[in-house]
Amino acid sequence: AQTVTQSQPEMSVQEAETVTLSCTYDTSESDYYLFWYKQPPSRQMILVIRQEAYKQQNATENRFSVNFQKAAKSFSLKISDSQLGDAAMYFCAYRRSEKLVFGKGTKLTVNP
């Protein structure tokens, strides 16, 4: 069974600084997709970034980038120039066979 582990229940960062959220996963598959979703207090699940496992290049979306290490089964999210609006729960997710398997989330606090 696929499992996703987020080892940091909570993280904090100063505004304008950089923070990295960790995620590891367990799978025997070679072809899969990984995602980071953001859930602010409004509770909406917002896609932040996605990574196809067959692509070696790390995905980037503006201030958000990932460090995808396929052999190590690691998929960390880096947020640069953190903003107050980045404060939220962040969920790492693995997709295979139509369903998403989520980690338990990391609560990110951004300090002004």
Place this chain on the structure above:
Amino acid sequence: DTAVSQTPKYLVTQMGNDKSIKCEQNLGHDTMYWYKQDSKKFLKIMFSYNNKELIINETVPNRFSPKSPDKAHLNLHINSLELGDSAVYFCASSQTGEETQYFGPGTRLLVL
């Protein structure tokens, strides 16, 4: 122009009642999902439908019955509600061949 919408957003009810949550997507997707987020924020898949056909049913009590009248709608009916059903229920959709799932705003269910 809401992509995935759910009604109601909040639902407070008594134990033993029957309730329904509705989901609609206007993205033209062919696959829809129900996820449950518990009090610890853990998200888990419940059901998935592709073109009105059930494709995932993840160890959910029989009191939960999804219904998909067409591929743009996926409703969730819950019979004999229990305290443990209190959670946030998310609907999501995706298109076959495109791995990203888009989430609705969630429905917070509170069973008293």
